[in-house]
Amino acid sequence: MTPAIDPALHLALTMPKAELHVHIEGTLEPELAFALAQRNGISLPYADQAALAAAYNFDSLQSFLDLYYACADVLRTADDFRDLMLAYLERAAADHIIHTEIFFDPQTHTARGIPFATVLDGLEDGLKQGRARWGISGRLILCFLRHLSEEDALATLAEAEPHLARIDGFGLDSSEQGNPPSKFQHLFARCRALGKPVVAHAGEEGPPDYIIQALDLLGVKRIDHGVRASEDPALLARLAADGVALTVCPLSNLKLRVFPDMHAHTLGQLLAAGVKVTLNSDDPAYFGGYLNDNIRAVQAAFQFDAATWKQLAKNSFEASFASKAKKAGWVERVEVWFGGREGHDGQILCQ
Ligand code: HPA
Ligand SMILES: [Zn+2]
Numbered sequence: 001m002t003p004a005i006d007p008a009l010h011l012a013l014t015m016p017k018a019e020l021h022v023h024i025e026g027t028l029e030p031e032l033a034f035a036l037a038q039r040n041g042i043s044l045p046y047a048d049q050a051a052l053a054a055a056y057n058f059d060s061l062q063s064f065l066d067l068y069y070a071c072a073d074v075l076r077t078a079d080d081f082r083d084l085m086l087a088y089l090e091r092a093a094a095d096h097i098i099h100t101e102i103f104f105d106p107q108t109h110t111a112r113g114i115p116f117a118t119v120l121d122g123l124e125d126g127l128k129q130g131r132a133r134w135g136i137s138g139r140l141i142l143c144f145l146r147h148l149s150e151e152d153a154l155a156t157l158a159e160a161e162p163h164l165a166r167i168d169g170f171g172l173d174s175s176e177q178g179n180p181p182s183k184f185q186h187l188f189a190r191c192r193a194l195g196k197p198v199v200a201h202a203g204e205e206g207p208p209d210y211i212i213q214a215l216d217l218l219g220v221k222r223i224d225h226g227v228r229a230s231e232d233p234a235l236l237a238r239l240a241a242d243g244v245a246l247t248v249c250p251l252s253n254l255k256l257r258v259f260p261d262m263h264a265h266t267l268g269q270l271l272a273a274g275v276k277v278t279l280n281s282d283d284p285a286y287f288g289g290y291l292n293d294n295i296r297a298v299q300a301a302f303q304f305d306a307a308t309w310k311q312l313a314k315n316s317f318e319a320s321f322a323s324k325a326k327k328a329g330w331v332e333r334v335e336v337w338f339g340g341r342e343g344h345d346g347q348i349l350c351q
Pocket of ligand 1: 023026061173174175176201204252282283
């Protein structure tokens with residue numbers, strides 16, 4: 001059957017893939033936000049869903065974060081966190097995501113008096129139900145808020161320690177400018193000592209030096225965003241040589257005005273330099289779409305061939321926190337899935 005759309009895009013939309021950069025609080029759609037507000041007897045400072053969606057007009061990371069933290073106030077109970085997780089996993093499964101590593105920001109919730117265990121219990125319940133319903137595997141990455149102090153983050157880590165078996169890694173997010181990775185060296189040393197993988201947002205709005213700090217001072221093996229690495233040729237070469245993955249989020253970068261349009265995005269340069277790029281949705285409820293919406297927008301600008309999409313799918317699994325055996329199995333699944341659909345020059349042979 002011949003698909004009605006660009007064949008390479010059809011392959012990209014339907015290929016098995018992993019998502020490695022999505023904030024669960026950023027998957028809160030206006031409809032669910034209002035439903036949870038009603039369930040919890042609280043009101044949002046917007047008349048209705050349309051008024052809230054109309055406020056998604058950001059000019060920087062900070063302008064988004066202000067709204068994102070305000071909306072998170074509707075999340076109060078373990079049921080709320082479970083429903084939020086299930087809503088995301090249903091969308092992810094529809095986009096053919098078979099594995100996802102999901103950020104959560106406990107400080108956003110504990111600062112409002114929501115117990116750490118309530119957040120974790122709800123998210124975990126959602127992951128369990130999502131696995132049963134859609135066969136999707138999910139992991140949790142605890143993200144520390146970099147606009148707060150290292151002491152605050154260390155206190156959060158202490159709260160997390162009784163639950164370590166349920167937490168698969170640690171990350172760093174929130175306002176990047178003025179909050180360099182160097183601020184969190186002790187924290188990340190403790191996280192690594194606990195035997196967990198660590199990641200950090202770096203080089204989204206911040207300079208390439210923040211990416212270097214995340215590698216050298218925090219010991220991360222995967223960088224969230226990292227799109228400003230293109231400004232430093234030596235860094236680009238290092239990322240490629242060391243196989244450091246970047247979790248790139250194209251629609252996020254446009255919505256937060258990191259780039260004026262998709263043609264100006266550094267994605268093509270990063271791939272051409274041999275960097276292990278992955279594509280992700282970041283905060284899909286706020287930025288105009290889930291992973292397949294990002295793929296559509298990328299393809300409209302770059303017209304990648306099937307071989308490039310296969311590489312991106314393989315990268316998404318290779319860069320995951322899963323075991324070597326699991327990763328190898330998923331990469332093989334991608335190879336089998338593309339088998340016969342792609343010629344030596346990366347063109348589609350037939351459908
Ligand atoms: O894109 C982001 N950058 C930094 N912090 C965040 N928290 C949610 N999304 C983001
Ligand atoms: Zn992010």
